[in-house]
Structure formats: structure tokens, C-alpha cells
Amino acid sequence: MNEFETDCVHGAGGPDPLTGAVVPNISLSSTFAQDAVGKHSGFEYSRSGNPTRASLERHVAALEGADFGFAFSSGLAAEDAVLRMLAPGDAVLMSDDAYGGTFRLARQVHAPAGLGVETTDLTDLDVIAAAWPDDTRMVWIETPTNPLLRIVDIEAVSAFAHERDALVVVDNTFATPALQRPLALGADLVVHSSTKYLGGHSDVVGGFVATNDTEVGARVGFVQNAAGAVPGPFDSYLVHRGCRTLHLRMERHCENAAVVAEMLAAHPAVATVLWPGDPDHPGHAVAARQMSGFGGMVSVRMNGGVDAARSLCESTQLFTLAESLGAVESLIEHPGLMTHSSVSGTANEVPDDLVRLSVGIESASDLVADLEQALDTVETG
Numbered sequence: 001m002n003e004f005e006t007d008c009v010h011g012a013g014g015p016d017p018l019t020g021a022v023v024p025n026i027s028l029s030s031t032f033a034q035d036a037v038g039k040h041s042g043f044e045y046s047r048s049g050n051p052t053r054a055s056l057e058r059h060v061a062a063l064e065g066a067d068f069g070f071a072f073s074s075g076l077a078a079e080d081a082v083l084r085m086l087a088p089g090d091a092v093l094m095s096d097d098a099y100g101g102t103f104r105l106a107r108q109v110h111a112p113a114g115l116g117v118e119t120t121d122l123t124d125l126d127v128i129a130a131a132w133p134d135d136t137r138m139v140w141i142e143t144p145t146n147p148l149l150r151i152v153d154i155e156a157v158s159a160f161a162h163e164r165d166a167l168v169v170v171d172n173t174f175a176t177p178a179l180q181r182p183l184a185l186g187a188d189l190v191v192h193s194s195t196k197y198l199g200g201h202s203d204v205v206g207g208f209v210a211t212n213d214t215e216v217g218a219r220v221g222f223v224q225n226a227a228g229a230v231p232g233p234f235d236s237y238l239v240h241r242g243c244r245t246l247h248l249r250m251e252r253h254c255e256n257a258a259v260v261a262e263m264l265a266a267h268p269a270v271a272t273v274l275w276p277g278d279p280d281h282p283g284h285a286v287a288a289r290q291m292s293g294f295g296g297m298v299s300v301r302m303n304g305g306v307d308a309a310r311s312l313c314e315s316t317q318l319f320t321l322a323e324s325l326g327a328v329e330s331l332i333e334h335p336g337l338m339t340h341s342s343v344s345g346t347a348n349e350v351p352d353d354l355v356r357l358s359v360g361i362e363s364a365s366d367l368v369a370d371l372e373q374a375l376d377t378v379e380t381g
């Protein structure tokens with residue numbers, strides 16, 4: 001077993017055995033010649049399996065410490081494949097703070113097909129016990145959560161769910177395996193939007209599912225092929241390339257986020273900084289235990305409400321106003337009006353004075369200077 005950094009660079013495979021190529025070939029062929037009827041060399045048709053995608057799947061599975069990995073065309077396609085394991089009448093219990101598109105998928109696609117969908121605060125076992133719907137077959141954890149950066153204790157919730165025969169899924173998009181390995185903490189499945197830190201360069205949309213459970217793996221692999229939401233070879237290549245620098249990027253994301261969080265906390269226009277590295281953050285102790293770094297995401301609640309939040313988002317120069325996160329460049333956004341607008345008016349609505357920052361890997365002092373000039377223009381009313 002190599003160290004994580006070595007696995008990031010080398011993944012699960014060495015150079016191509018045929019050509020010696022040190023990066024996976026982008027294998028565009030949609031079909032593969034067979035030696036005899038039904039006798040092929042591992043690949044038959046690219047929806048079912050493609051060499052470039054297979055390299056990526058081995059690579060990310062290795063990073064998550066998983067026996068099985070499945071790449072998808074988007075994070076939501078990966079989540080959809082996982083939710084399809086449940087049957088009508090089953091229920092899923094989700095974090096009450098999660099990616100807005102996850103709620104939309106569960107409530108507007110799976111619930112009409114018979115899935116029970118409940119959300120609750122997964123940071124408190126007593127609250128979970130009280131909320132536990134009958135027929136819960138799956139608990140859906142996001143940690144840190146998007147966009148409030150709450151921390152869920154993966155080990156404790158997994159133990160609780162397993163006593164009640166429910167599978168545990170962790171959306172590991174924010175932490176990545178560089179900072180957190182949910183399977184080692186007891187989770188059954190990990191999902192990713194590889195659009196974010198795994199890809200890391202804002203140039204590809206993708207998703208991933210990893211598991212150590214043979215039965216679960218067989219089911220997810222079946223849905224991947226049967227429903228067909230697979231990434232193409234170019235996309236698979238890009239995510240794979242991103243993974244090779246994941247360890248270095250995450251280190252700098254964490255360092256820069258710490259500097260930015262400290263600066264924001266000291267500014268009078270900012271009411272609260274939400275960042276799990278803060279010793280006063282309610283999830284700090286759990287984060288310090290289950291993560292090896294606090295990540296690159298920082299959210300703030302502004303004095304001056306929605307107008308101040310909007311104004312901050314529109315006054316930065318280096319921080320680009322855009323959805324998404326997890327890439328080399330810093331981004332800023334208003335979750336209530338952008339990424340999470342699909343949950344407005346629901347119980348999972350986010351506060352309108354909230355701004356979310358994806359802190360990139362630029363110079364920390366340039367990032368701080370940019371935020372300072374932007375905050376100084378904000379009316380705190």
C-alpha cells in the first residue's frame with residue numbers, strides 16, 4: 001500500500017502495458033473487436049466499459065480506499081444511480097443542509113416514484129432518532145455540508161444507521177479523499193461531483209460512486225450500464241488528470257481558506273464566518289477527528305442582509321462570481337439566489353445574508369486584498 005500522495009500520482013495502474021504511455025490513452029472507440037462470438041478482451045461496448053473510464057475508476061477507487069468505483073457523467077447522475085437502489089416504499093433520510101440539486105433529485109424525481117424522502121439535522125443523534133422514518137433504508141450524509149459547512153460525524157451516524165439496517169452514503173465532494181475517507185469511517189458508499197475538486201480546473205462535469213460492498217457495487221455497476229449516464233473518454237481523462245494533483249491542490253486550498261476565514265472574521269461587515277477550522281465552529285472537534293484538513297470552502301453571513309451579501313458577491317475582482325466550486329480559481333456566490341435557489345420556499349432554504357466562497361490556490365495575500373477592497377464597499381446598514 002502506497003501513501004495517498006503516491007496513489008494520487010500513480011493511481012492503481014502503471015504505464016500502459018502495450019505502449020508504455022505514462023498517462024492513460026483517450027480511447028475513443030465505441031466498440032471493440034471480439035475474438036469469437038461473445039469472447040472479448042474485457043471491453044465490448046463503451047457504455048458498458050471503456051479503457052479511459054476504467055483507468056479513472058481504478059484511480060478514484062484507490063484514493064477512496066474502495067474495491068469498486070463507477071464514473072458517471074455528472075455528480076447528480078451518480079447520486080441518481082445510488083438512489084435507484086431503493087424500492088418504492090423505502091425511505092431515505094438526508095442531511096437538512098445539502099446540495100440543492102440533491103434535494104431536487106430526491107423530491108421531484110424519486111419521491112414521485114414512491115421513495116420516502118425526509119431531511120433532518122444529522123449533526124445530532126437524538127434528533128436523528130426522533131426523525132427516523134419507518135422503512136429508512138438509506139442515510140444520506142453530506143459533510144462538510146453545502147453551503148452551511150456543518151459537520152456530520154460519519155462514524156457515529158454510520159453505526160446508528162447500521163443498527164437499523166440502513167445503508168450510509170457520504171457525499172465527499174467538499175472534503176475529497178485527500179481530507180476524509182468515509183468508507184474507512186464506516187460509510188457504505190461515497191459519491192462525488194468530480195466537477196469540483198477531483199477535476200479541479202472547472203473544465204469538466206462528472207460524478208463518481210465508490211464502495212467496498214460487493215452487492216452494492218454490483219447494483220451500481222448494473223445501473224451505470226443499464227441507465228447509461230456514463231462520462232465520455234475525454235471527460236474521464238480530464239478527471240483522471242485532475243486527481244494526479246489532488247493532494248497538492250487540497251493542501252493549498254486548506255491553507256488559503258484558513259487565511260481568508262481569519263481575515264473575514266475580523267471584518268466589521270461580516271456577522272459570522274462558517275468554517276469548520278474555527279475552534280468555535282460547533283463541528284470543529286468532529287472535523288478535526290475525521291478530516292486531515294478543513295477544506296477550501298468558507299461561508300459568511302453578512303451584517304446588512306441580502307443587499308450586503310449581493311454587494312460583496314458583485315464587488316470582488318479575483319473571486320469570480322459564479323456557481324460551482326473546488327477549482328484552482330477562487331469563486332464567490334450567493335447560494336440563496338444561485339446554487340440553492342431550487343430549495344427556496346422549502347424547509348431547506350438557506351439564509352439570504354449568506355455568501356459562499358470557494359477559496360482557490362492563488363496567493364493568499366492577493367485573495368485577502370481582494371476581499372478587503374470588496375468588503376470595504378459593502379453597506380452594512
Ligand SMILES: *Cc1c(COP(=O)(O)O)cnc(C)c1O
Pocket residue numbers: 074075076077099101102142146171173174192193194195196205206207
Ligand atoms: C455540485 C455538487 C453536486 C452535483 O454535481 P454535478 O456534477 O453538478 O451534477 C452534488 N453534491 C455536491 C456537494 C456538489 O457540490
